[in-house]
Amino acid sequence: MRAKTVDRIATAVIVCVAGFIILLLAALLGYLLVRGLGHISFDFLTSAPQALKAGGGIGPQLFNSVFLLVLTMIITVPLGIGAGIYMSEYAKDNKLTAFIRLIVEVLSSFPSIVIGLFGLLVIVNTFGFGYSLLSGALALTIFNLPMMVRLTEQSLRSVPKEQKEAGLALGLSRWKTITSVMIPVALPSIVTGSILAAGRVFGEAAALLFTAGMSSPRLDFSNWNPLSPTSPLNPMRPAETLAVHIWKINSEGLAPDAPEIAAGASAVLVIMVLLFNLGARWLGRVVYRKLTASK
Amino acid sequence: MSAQSLTTKDLSVFYGEKQAVKKVSMDFPEREVVALIGPSGCGKSTFLRSLNRMNDLISGARIEGEIWIGDQNICDPGTDVVSLRQKIGMVWQKPNPFHKSIYENIAFGPRYHGIRNRKQLDEIVETSLRKTALWDEVKDRLNQSGLALSGGQQQRLCIARSLAVQPNILLMDEPASALDPVSTAKIEELIAELKKDYTIVIVTHNMQQAARVSDRTAFFFLGDLVEYDDTQKMFTNPSKKSTDDYISGRFG
Numbered sequence: 001m002r003a004k005t006v007d008r009i010a011t012a013v014i015v016c017v018a019g020f021i022i023l024l025l026a027a028l029l030g031y032l033l034v035r036g037l038g039h040i041s042f043d044f045l046t047s048a049p050q051a052l053k054a055g056g057g058i059g060p061q062l063f064n065s066v067f068l069l070v071l072t073m074i075i076t077v078p079l080g081i082g083a084g085i086y087m088s089e090y091a092k093d094n095k096l097t098a099f100i101r102l103i104v105e106v107l108s109s110f111p112s113i114v115i116g117l118f119g120l121l122v123i124v125n126t127f128g129f130g131y132s133l134l135s136g137a138l139a140l141t142i143f144n145l146p147m148m149v150r151l152t153e154q155s156l157r158s159v160p161k162e163q164k165e166a167g168l169a170l171g172l173s174r175w176k177t178i179t180s181v182m183i184p185v186a187l188p189s190i191v192t193g194s195i196l197a198a199g200r201v202f203g204e205a206a207a208l209l210f211t212a213g214m215s216s217p218r219l220d221f222s223n224w225n226p227l228s229p230t231s232p233l234n235p236m237r238p239a240e241t242l243a244v245h246i247w248k249i250n251s252e253g254l255a256p257d258a259p260e261i262a263a264g265a266s267a268v269l270v271i272m273v274l275l276f277n278l279g280a281r282w283l284g285r286v287v288y289r290k291l292t293a294s295k
Numbered sequence: 296m297s298a299q300s301l302t303t304k305d306l307s308v309f310y311g312e313k314q315a316v317k318k319v320s321m322d323f324p325e326r327e328v329v330a331l332i333g334p335s336g337c338g339k340s341t342f343l344r345s346l347n348r349m350n351d352l353i354s355g356a357r358i359e360g361e362i363w364i365g366d367q368n369i370c371d372p373g374t375d376v377v378s379l380r381q382k383i384g385m386v387w388q389k390p391n392p393f394h395k396s397i398y399e400n401i402a403f404g405p406r407y408h409g410i411r412n413r414k415q416l417d418e419i420v421e422t423s424l425r426k427t428a429l430w431d432e433v434k435d436r437l438n439q440s441g442l443a444l445s446g447g448q449q450q451r452l453c454i455a456r457s458l459a460v461q462p463n464i465l466l467m468d469e470p471a472s473a474l475d476p477v478s479t480a481k482i483e484e485l486i487a488e489l490k491k492d493y494t495i496v497i498v499t500h501n502m503q504q505a506a507r508v509s510d511r512t513a514f515f516f517l518g519d520l521v522e523y524d525d526t527q528k529m530f531t532n533p534s535k536k537s538t539d540d541y542i543s544g545r546f547g
Contacts, residue, residue: 093354162391165349170404170460171381180403185394292394292440
């Protein structure tokens with residue numbers, strides 16, 4: 001009887017906690033969407049912002065966010081997966097690798113504003129990359145890389161040992177076993193994790209304030225020459241992202257409809273991150289099916 | 296695909312300081328089935344896994360002694376372990392098909408070893424699956440995942456997979472202990488069939504199974520090879536008392 005009572009109380013507490021979290025999330029999402037959705041229109045998503053007049057959009061910022069994300073992932077994914085494979089399959093278990101692991105852990109919980117400052121001092125000033133998309137992408141790489149490394153390492157470690165042995169027992173080289181036997185098993189979680197990391201990158205502002213900059217030069221969306229300063233594809237131009245834009249108009253926006261723009265932009269940001277998450281699950285499943293011929 | 300004999304000479308395996316296998320010398324004649332029996336932790340699985348140098352993967356594991364396959368001592372530091380493993384197939388306790396289609400599970404190995412011709416691969420897949428009596432059960436769904444098969448079918452798929460790269464020797468680590476009696480019987484039939492072409496070493500906890508499938512039986516205890524003889528003799532008239540005790544279930 002007593003055990004039953006305890007069980008009932010524990011269950012009630014857990015249900016309450018879970019309910020509270022769901023309520024909190026729903027309230028937050030609801031608030032953002034209710035305030036922001038009304039302001040979102042095709043024009044809002046595509047037109048350039050206005051400094052002093054009402055009716056500005058977030059077109060360039062949205063493009064910058066997506067472009068910066070792509071740049072970051074191009075740098076992060078190969079580095080992160082490579083390092084993850086090394087840590088899980090090649091590195092010996094000794095003090096050095098334990099130390100590297102510790103550093104990776106510390107880096108993954110590093111305050112992003114500090115990474116932003118580091119980016120300013122090293123990438124922007126010392127390397128002379130200036131306020132640019134490239135500087136931003138490199139700063140976000142520092143922000144993102146530890147997570148990618150850990151993710152890949154853990155995904156590979158969770159592949160059953162027998163899979164690896166089966167590959168080796170067929171006379172496959174270690175590299176072939178990793179790439180053709182283990183990675184396909186680990187890929188869904190690597191893909192899912194990468195896209196979740198991408199969501200984090202998409203919403204990041206602090207690391208970008210001093211690296212990608214807070215201004216967006218006049219962009220000519222008909223100019224696709226990456227070397228031209230007005231081309232949206234030029235990686236050496238400063239680029240204000242959506243998250244940075246929200247911060248900026250909230251703190252120093254002069255347009256009369258600044259609060260509405262901030263609300264709309266926030267809603268767009270949340271929706272994008274939501275789409276990333278849903279996309280991650282979907283893509284992870286599709287990739288797994290494709291590679292493994294399973295239903 | 297010719298069976299090859301296997302010989303160990305004073306083979307010891309260490310995990311760090313602990314010696315798991317103690318100076319074991321054994322002959323595995325070609326086209327015979329040798330069963331390794333003994334209580335858990337007696338070193339029989341470790342011994343088996345050292346025969347294709349799979350223990351190399353475990354950090355701290357170390358081998359001393361010699362393992363001869365034909366005229367090659369595979370414990371020589373210069374041995375190409377990767378190509379060695381192609382000649383020695385291995386089957387595990389838990390079926391571990393690749394997360395790939397049935398066809399790919401089989402074709403993957405031969406393709407890696409240089410066979411690109413689709414027709415030739417088709418043939419290898421069919422032959423391997425026929426050898427493991429799986430062909431009729433799966434021929435219409437070769438593109439389905441190997442994981443969709445039942446446990447017993449998965450295990451036969453794994454055996455077929457290892458046959459596809461044309462080994463001389465097959466190592467089996469309790470290949471039927473995770474299977475139901477019907478599947479177990481099928482695996483045992485298969486072993487009897489396969490010994491015409493391969494030298495087979497099988498670890499088993501099942502005494503009846505050892506008696507049924509093997510020509511010779513080796514009894515391991517605490518890392519030592521206690522007794523190694525014809526299966527018939529081992530089960531009717533063992534020369535060591537501890538063998539008799541184990542086989543008749545008085546310990547272990």
